[in-house]
Amino acid sequence: MPNATARVFVRLMPWTSPDGNPCFLAGDGTGYVSRVADRVEEEQLSSADDLLDESRRMLAGRAWTPGELHLLAVELTASLADVRRVAESRGERLTALGGDTPDDADGDGPRLPAEAFG
Numbered sequence: 829m830p831n832a833t834a835r836v837f838v839r840l841m842p843w844t845s846p847d848g849n850p851c852f853l854a855g856d857g858t859g860y861v862s863r864v865a866d867r868v869e870e871e872q873l874s875s876a877d878d879l880l881d882e883s884r885r886m887l888a889g890r891a892w893t894p895g896e897l898h899l900l901a902v903e904l905t906a907s908l909a910d911v912r913r914v915a916e917s918r919g920e921r922l923t924a925l926g927g928d929t930p931d932d933a934d935g936d937g938p939r940l941p942a943e944a945f946g
Contacts, residue, residue: 837924840917842868842910857921869917872910879907 841851842865853861883900886892892900 837921839865840913840920841865842872842913842917869914872907872914876907876911879903 835856836854837857839853839855839857839862841853843851845851853865855862883904886896886900
């Protein structure tokens with residue numbers, strides 16, 4: 829029997845459906861799929877860090893071909909989409925937990941420690 833006091837949240841998943849639509853999960857955030865999504869988000873953020881380092885090295889070398897620049901742009905675009913989705917998902921979860929919202933003009937809303945963001 830489900831716990832009547834458990835809060836249910838809707839979470840944007842860090843992946844899309846085969847036809848490109850957003851995927852959502854309803855739950856309390858502690859289940860198996862939530863843990864898989866957490867790991868996927870961490871992998872996406874780690875990949876973005878690696879790609880950022882690679883792009884800085886490549887651009888600093890000033891010796892690239894048009895094909896290399898095109899591939900870099902494609903990879904950066906995909907990575908930026910992943911990171912944006914993670915940020916959107918985490919922002920929605922913060923709002924659901926009573927955290928800051930974009931409309932919080934005075935900035936005096938609740939704060940979470942940096943560790944809360946992985």
